[in-house]
Amino acid sequence: MHNESPNAGESSMTEAEIDRILSTRDDIQPSSGFTAAVMEAVRREASVPPPIPFPWKRALPILVLAAFALALVAVAGLAAIVQAGRGAVIPHAVSSMPPVSNLIPAGLGAALAWTAASLLGAYVVVKLSMRFAGGTT
């Protein structure tokens, strides 16, 4: 590594000089209390209880259920949008379909049902998580 420079003469002397300077050890000595300070920190670290791992086993069924409910809501929402879109694009077909005014209560009913279901789901999740976390309720 010492003779990598293509330059000769003065610059190689300079490189040698840099090597000499940077190879010279200008070491510092550890202060007298260094080991004690490290060991104190290590003992403090060892005395701290390990972090509680996330309860995946318990949470997984709830998470799966929540994901499933979310997917159902998304599908229902998409279906409602598609249905509304069809109604708007084909005005001539309206005569063969129920009037729009008839659709609103049905959509509202479905929305209410989904809202109730999601509220119930949220309630169950809160109750279960409180039970797992605190061991009460």
Add this chain to the structure above:
Amino acid sequence: MSAADDQAAIDRVLAGDISAFEQIVHRWQSPLINLAYRFCRDRGRAEEMAQEAFLRAYRGLKQWRREAAFSTWLFALAANFYRSELRRIPAHNISIDDIHEPADPRASDGGLEDDDRDRAVRRAVQALPEKYREALILFYFHEMDVPAAARTLGLPEGTFKARLFRGREILRGKLPQLLAMPQLKEA
């Protein structure tokens, strides 16, 4: 204390005897503090960084794969921590890009004492761009052992040599100006 002693001490630590870690600290405190000092050039900060490196080593002892020497693992862990720490809070260095030609080039022969010049060169290393600075620091820390320095940085030897070469090129090119700069002459 030898590598076998290191291993025995670590086995005891892993078995729950925390006091055995003191042997590790005793053996490696000086190299770890001095490596930190080469990175930051600040004695107090070097000790703080070395202490944190030991703490991280303690936490990660289980991750030491015994096919590599403990010192290799410890230096790599410490160097990585020092690098990230200096990225977070840089040492007070002058950037190499801020170094311009002196107004009077003859000023570079201005009769610097050897100690002043040595200090100026060491400070100039601190002013190099990060990747070249790290390569130079570890190269000289490992007494010009390229494989050991490359292992500590986790780099292929070829990459390490390229960085070392480039770093020394920049340093050599800037040296006349560096030696003429009063702020680099200060210890």
